[in-house]
Structures are given as C-alpha cells and as structure tokens.
Amino acid sequence: MSECASKGCGCSAGPITQPPAQAPQTTESAQAVYRIENMDCPTEEALIRSKLAGLAGVAGLEFNLMQRTLAVRHELPSLSPVEQALAAIGMQAVRMDQASTEKTTKLSIAKMDCPTEEALIRKKLGTMAGVADLDFNLMQRTLSVRHADHVLPDVLVALQTLGFEAQVMDTAEAASPSASPVTTPTNWWPLGISLLTALAAEAVYWLHNGNHWSVVVLALVSVFTGGLSTYKKGWIALKNLNLNMNALMSIAVTGAMLIGHWPEAAMVMVLFALAEVIEAKSLDRARNAIRGLLDMTPEQATVQQADGTWREVSAKQIAIGSRVRVKPGERIALDGEVLEGRSTVNQAPITGESLPVEKSPGDPVFAGTINESGSFEYRVTAVASNSTLARIIHAVEAAQGSRAPTQRFVDQFARWYTPIVFGVAIAVALLPPLFMGAAWLDWIYRALVLLVVACPCALVISTPVSIVSGLAAAARHGILIKGGVYLEEGRKLRWLALDKTGTITHGKPAQTDFVTWGNALASDSRSIAASLADRSDHPVSKAVAQAAQTDGVALLDVAEFNALPGRGVQGQINGETYHLGNQRMLEELGQRTPELEQRIAALETMGKTVVMLVSAKGVHALFAVADTIKESSRSAIAELHALGINTMMLTGDNPHTAQAIAAQAGIDRAQGNLLPDDKLREVELLAIKGKVGMVGDGINDAPALARADIGFAMGAAGTDTAIETADVALMDDNLGKIPTFVRLSRATAQVLMQNIVLALGIKAVFLVLTFTGQATMWMAVFADMGASLLVVGNGLRLLRK
Numbered sequence: 141m142s143e144c145a146s147k148g149c150g151c152s153a154g155p156i157t158q159p160p161a162q163a164p165q166t167t168e169s170a171q172a173v174y175r176i177e178n179m180d181c182p183t184e185e186a187l188i189r190s191k192l193a194g195l196a197g198v199a200g201l202e203f204n205l206m207q208r209t210l211a212v213r214h215e216l217p218s219l220s221p222v223e224q225a226l227a228a229i230g231m232q233a234v235r236m237d238q239a240s241t242e243k244t245t246k247l248s249i250a251k252m253d254c255p256t257e258e259a260l261i262r263k264k265l266g267t268m269a270g271v272a273d274l275d276f277n278l279m280q281r282t283l284s285v286r287h288a289d290h291v292l293p294d295v296l297v298a299l300q301t302l303g304f305e306a307q308v309m310d311t312a313e314a315a316s317p318s319a320s321p322v323t324t325p326t327n328w329w330p331l332g333i334s335l336l337t338a339l340a341a342e343a344v345y346w347l348h349n350g351n352h353w354s355v356v357v358l359a360l361v362s363v364f365t366g367g368l369s370t371y372k373k374g375w376i377a378l379k380n381l382n383l384n385m386n387a388l389m390s391i392a393v394t395g396a397m398l399i400g401h402w403p404e405a406a407m408v409m410v411l412f413a414l415a416e417v418i419e420a421k422s423l424d425r426a427r428n429a430i431r432g433l434l435d436m437t438p439e440q441a442t443v444q445q446a447d448g449t450w451r452e453v454s455a456k457q458i459a460i461g462s463r464v465r466v467k468p469g470e471r472i473a474l475d476g477e478v479l480e481g482r483s484t485v486n487q488a489p490i491t492g493e494s495l496p497v498e499k500s501p502g503d504p505v506f507a508g509t510i511n512e513s514g515s516f517e518y519r520v521t522a523v524a525s526n527s528t529l530a531r532i533i534h535a536v537e538a539a540q541g542s543r544a545p546t547q548r549f550v551d552q553f554a555r556w557y558t559p560i561v562f563g564v565a566i567a568v569a570l571l572p573p574l575f576m577g578a579a580w581l582d583w584i585y586r587a588l589v590l591l592v593v594a595c596p597c598a599l600v601i602s603t604p605v606s607i608v609s610g611l612a613a614a615a616r617h618g619i620l621i622k623g624g625v626y627l628e629e630g631r632k633l634r635w636l637a638l639d640k641t642g643t644i645t646h647g648k649p650a651q652t653d654f655v656t657w658g659n660a661l662a663s664d665s666r667s668i669a670a671s672l673a674d675r676s677d678h679p680v681s682k683a684v685a686q687a688a689q690t691d692g693v694a695l696l697d698v699a700e701f702n703a704l705p706g707r708g709v710q711g712q713i714n715g716e717t718y719h720l721g722n723q724r725m726l727e728e729l730g731q732r733t734p735e736l737e738q739r740i741a742a743l744e745t746m747g748k749t750v751v752m753l754v755s756a757k758g759v760h761a762l763f764a765v766a767d768t769i770k771e772s773s774r775s776a777i778a779e780l781h782a783l784g785i786n787t788m789m790l791t792g793d794n795p796h797t798a799q800a801i802a803a804q805a806g807i808d809r810a811q812g813n814l815l816p817d818d819k820l821r822e823v824e825l826l827a828i829k830g831k832v833g834m835v836g837d838g839i840n841d842a843p844a845l846a847r848a849d850i851g852f853a854m855g856a857a858g859t860d861t862a863i864e865t866a867d868v869a870l871m872d873d874n875l876g877k878i879p880t881f882v883r884l885s886r887a888t889a890q891v892l893m894q895n896i897v898l899a900l901g902i903k904a905v906f907l908v909l910t911f912t913g914q915a916t917m918w919m920a921v922f923a924d925m926g927a928s929l930l931v932v933g934n935g936l937r938l939l940r941k
Contacts (some may be wrong), residue, residue, distance in 0.1 A: 169199045169213045174233040191225050247283045247306040255600045256384040334366025338406040345403045362406035366413040385595040392591040407918045415925030422932040436508040441473035455524045462520045466511045474520045475527045478503045481516030485509050491872035492618025536615050544624025547603040554596035561594035589910045592920040598927035602895035605935035610888040613941045618871040626867045630885030634830030640791035641679050645767035651687035653764035665761035669753045671696040672720040676709050683765045706792050706815035719754045744796030772874045777806045779879035790819045819844040895931040902927045
C-alpha cells in the first residue's frame, strides 16, 4: 500500500504515467539504478527531477514510483555527485544494479537497551565515513551496521570509546532466536552500600542540624559506589555533546554537591541507580516473555540410527529427514510429519489453542507442542533453528525492534523536550539573580531540580514496553503481528473483508451432485472432469477429484493443462480441449442457455458451488460441491459486529452461494464472481469508508491483502510464506483470533495513552512546583523514576491479556 496519501502529497490515486526520458541515450552513456525507500509520490519525483536534471553529466531519469526505483543514465566518471544530491534532499538511495562492496554486520551490545544509548551511538557512528546505515533493535540489544569492507574495526573502536562492548554475531547466531545476549546479573553490593550511606548521610545531617564532615564523607561514598557508572556514561555523553539522562543526572548531582546539598545529592544518585536496575529487570521480563516459548522445546530427542537402533541425540544436531520417536507426555523437539502411529497433540505454543488435535500419518507436528496420549514416529522437516516456533519468535523479536507510530512521535518529542528544558534550567539559574537580585543558591538549586525533570526516561520507555508486551501477548494467543504499527492500527478497523473458502468455511468441500447434460455419457464425463480436477489444487477441484477416486473412476492423460485464475482449468484429453470451471468461464465460452442457468441457479440457492465440464461440442456435465461453515466463523462475526466492525465476504464463487453462506454466517455484505483484481477494487472502495482489513490465503487474494491496511493470513503454522509476508498471521484457522487481536490493539492503545499522560503529567506538575520553589531534587528524581517504573509496570499488564 502506498504511503502517499498519508503524507499529504496531494497525489492522484490513479495510475502513474511515467514521463519519457529527458535525453536520448547515447552509446557512451551508462545507467545506474537506485532504490529510494522514501520515494513513492509524484511530489518526491518532482523534487528529485529538479535536483538532478540540471546536474552536468546526467543524460536521463526514469522513475518507477510503485517499485520506488530511479534509473539514472549518465556520462559521469563517478556517481558521487548524484548520490550527494539525493542525500541533500533527504532521499535514502541504495544502488541496486551492481554487486555492492558493502556488507551488513550484526552486533550484540549488552548495555544498549534504551533510546538514550541509541541516540549516543547514532550520533557517533552516523557521520563515520564508510557507515551507510544503522538498524537498532533495543529490545534484543542488537545493532545491524551496513558498512564498507574495511570499516568494521573502526566501528568497534568507536563503540568502545562510548563504553560499549560489542560482539560480532555470525550468520547462524544472527538468524537464531536463541542468540539474544544473556542478561548480566546485577551486582547488588555497591547499590546496597550506596543506599545505606545515603540514609546515614541524611540521618547525620538531621542530627547535626546541618552539614558536617561526616555527612560529606558519607555522601561521597554513596555517590561513587552507586553512581560511578552513571558518571562514566554521563561524561561520555557530554564529550559527544549529547544531553542524555546520565549527563543530566551527573550535572544535577555534581551541582547539588557544589552548593552544599550533600545528603540530597547522595539520595538522588542512589534513587536513580536503584530505579535503573528495577526498570532494566522489568524490561527484561517484557523482552523475554515470548522467549519463554522457546524453552518449551526439549534439548534431546530419540532418533533412529543407521543400524535401526534408537538413541538420545541433541535436537540441534538432528538433520532433516531423520526419524524421531515421541512417547506419551513428551514435548516434540522438531517440526515434522507423522510416519507411524496416532496421538493427540496440544498445540497451544503455536496456535494458542489448548484443545488437543488428532494426529495420524501424513499430519504435521510442530516443535514445542505436547504429545498427550499415544506414541508415534515422525520424519523431521526442519532443523531446530528453523522450526515454526523458532521462526515465530524470530519474527516477533524483529517486530519488537520496529518503531510504532506512537513511539516515533514520543522519540521526536523527547528529542526537543530535553534541550529545551536544559536551556530553561540555565535561564532559571542565571536570569533571576542577574536581573532581579534573587539569591544565587536558591535559583541554582531550582535549575538543578529542572535538570532532573528534564530526563525523558519515563516518556521514551512508555511506548516500547507497551508495544513489546502487546506483541508477546498476541503471540501467546497464536497471533503473529509483524510490527507495532499493525498493533496500533488494529483498533481503527472499520471493515473486514473475508475470503470464503477456508476462511469462513472449512475449505474442505465435498461433491454433492453430478448431472449429465445433453447427450453426454456419465462415465466419460466423470472421467474427463476428474482427470482435469486431479491436476488442480483448488478446493472445488479437489472435491470433484476425491469423489471420483472414491467411486473408482479411471483417470485419463491430460496435455497442455492450464489453470485459469477466477474461472477454472483447461486441458487436452484425446486431442480435444475441455474446460472445467464456473459460470464466468461458461459465459466466456458462449455456452450459457436459459435451461442451464435455471438448473445452476437451483443448486446455487442451496449454497452449493457449481462447476461445468465444457468442450467445443457444448456442456457435458454439472458438478455441485458444498462446503460447511465453521462454528468459530459465526461467533467471530458476531464478536466483530459487537466491536463495531462491519464485514464483507469477497469470493470467486457464484453470487447465489456467496449470499447463502453470508446469510448463514451473519456477514453484512457479500460479493461473488470476483477475480483477484475485482477483490482489490472492492477493498479500495471499503478503504474510502475507514481502515480495512483483509483475511485471505495470500495467493488469489494477494492484491487485496497488499492494498488492505492490515492483511491477515490464516492457518500460518508451518507456512513459511504467511509468516514472512502477512501483516498479521493467525497460526490456526480460527477466525475468532481477529476479535482477540482487535481487543488487544484497543487495550494497547489505552495503555499507551495512560503511560504518555502519566509521564507528561508528572513532568508538568514538577515544572510548576520547581518554579514555585516547592520541589526538591530528591522529590523530583523519586517522581521521575517512579513514573518510569509505573509506565513499565502498566505496560507489562498487557502480558496478562
């Protein structure tokens, strides 16, 4: 879906016609192709064209806004002027048409888990020569650096100067969801000593009714045992001209000591350090919530050896194709396909549904699920690092690293908030004493309180912890959300478009009627139709083929077989071309008659799907197929209506069947006889009325799924494509997960708003109290760190949804 409309470009929604190249191509000109991620609107095209058209050596420009590519024909010895010009107007251009000398390295940075650290690293590395791009995932503490070959050592040295030890992750580690850095244990002794000495300093100060040499000593011990790491980080930030919370806190504590507020300085530092530790532990809980699922997979499995014996083998060493035995009550170690035996399996870690599922030969099984009753053997279909569960966790962790719209707003706000408040603090310290004769120490103290208030920690942490918790909660329900943006947008859905087969119905139709037409022979017609149907993977064709197989109908050789999307199939049998398809195909072949239409309509009004066998001689036979509605579909549609979401069924089936199925399921509207492009058009019309979601199989529905604001794929367990491409993947075929997703989205939005209001409200209150002289430093840090813990705790509530 183009982002053009959301940018307010004023672009037409119609097709974009590319203008001709500006100059004829000469034999000496070369061509370079760039992909520009933030170019998808004629406004940006005009900006780029005006910038590059007058550049000496540029012969022509060809734009493809839909693919976000720009082809530059040129006679330049180097493309540096072009790339510099694109960068100057904010275009993110990446060369596509040559083997890039750049490489991407993924680094694990154990101490990086806050936007404060990200800003510091981004400022340091962002301007470094040879570094092309930085991709941060704070929740997983990883940084992906796209860089020139020789630059990596310089990057690692630069990170060391900032106080970060970075570990280079190899390809296997980067791909594996178990590769997240281990949480380092907290050393509580320095913090305990710091807290005790800070309390002692307060007590001695009170006993002496003022400062005493012992108060100074106790305060210094407290500050440097509990706050040494804060001072180190603050000094690094100041050296790099970065006003992060460590820098602000270091300045505030140092200032408090300089003006004689020793006990307060000690208490501020210890409260800050304590809150940081608690906050980090809380974040680890959110970060590791989804990873608890991976611990469900056993480390060992019973594998058959070459000599036929069985022995325990590490799951990580088991190859695809190995034969594994599972006993009753055991967890399944790897994805596979049942070869022998029967059982029931609890698939809750994958689908979120604890109801046991029957398994027999040919059925898939998934790593991490629980074998409940019988014993069986299965063939391994994926290695441990590429199991369905591992891919789910990997996808969720990648989604956790992406920035949701609210988070982008908060980050931008915090970027301006801190420098502004810092500037106000300087003004508060200087202006009243200089121009109003006020007491210097009083107003310097107020400025120091403002520095504490200037820390944006509660605000910046309020969003990611909520989004991460929401994504983890969804995954536990068997709902894989591919980014915070979809979690936030889900609450705004007004329409949900649904495919019929396999979404609303079971997707396992059975043939109910067979009617010969004209002078055709029944045996020949069934044999020809079954031969065509056997080559197709469409559910209706499968039903025809299955019925023929059950009745022992012989199959014939088919030549030049061809699938006709939205219509049916065709092929040559014994030198004659036959078609097996729906009414759209019948009309295109010119074979419709009133008598035939009457018979078809009678079957369709009963909710059946009718396909016809047709040749040049006319219609040979009619096959009626019926599918049953899932019970979960009826309840899910009712839940969606209760949530204020309208529903519409889009199907390639005939309108009579579409209306019959829609009425049974309680769906608001239904459209039949739709080709993929027709479904796309219907989704676009719905999008005019509000946010629209689309549920489909990702193949025939691909255009509509791509156009929808949120594309849902059902039954994604074991399906690589759905997990990789869908905006939201439902791990089983239960439509009831969509209302669950919407409710979770709305709960997340409420928590986000509560957190932002709480964080900003506390800031506003203390800004007022500071100017009126009623706020103290320890009160400010207690409130600020308390707010951080409150928003983290509030966000973690989503894990229980």
